[in-house]
Amino acid sequence: MEYEHRGQPVLSPRHFARRLAQHWFYAGVVLLVSLAIGIAGYHWIAGFQWIDALLNASMLLGGMGPISPPELTTGAAKLFASFFALYSGMVFLIAAGLLVTPVFHRVLHRFHLEADEASRRKK
Numbered sequence: 112m113e114y115e116h117r118g119q120p121v122l123s124p125r126h127f128a129r130r131l132a133q134h135w136f137y138a139g140v141v142l143l144v145s146l147a148i149g150i151a152g153y154h155w156i157a158g159f160q161w162i163d164a165l166l167n168a169s170m171l172l173g174g175m176g177p178i179s180p181p182e183l184t185t186g187a188a189k190l191f192a193s194f195f196a197l198y199s200g201m202v203f204l205i206a207a208g209l210l211v212t213p214v215f216h217r218v219l220h221r222f223h224l225e226a227d228e229a230s231r232r233k234k
Contacts, residue, residue, distance in 0.1 A: 127217060134209050134212060134213050138209040145168075145172055150164045152164075156187050157191060158188065172202060177192075
């Protein structure tokens, strides 16, 4: 994705809404793929029922932690749960970054335009 340079005008509200929608879409894709990985791992590796696998994967991806202490009896299940918990933390941060980036960029862009305009007036 390309963003406008600081010398270019701020995006129109319509184009900004489109950029926001794109970022929400990308964050959603990342979350859905991650949720599928978590559900599959908890079901096939840890032996959870589908609904319990969904619940635990969702809670971890949402930053809340597992809903109940899992009955992880095998080393593979414990390794999966450990790595998925770490992965979920990173996905949570990545998704949050994707969602705030357009807004943060717009604020900084407006700030730079105002600063450039003020420096031009001084000259």
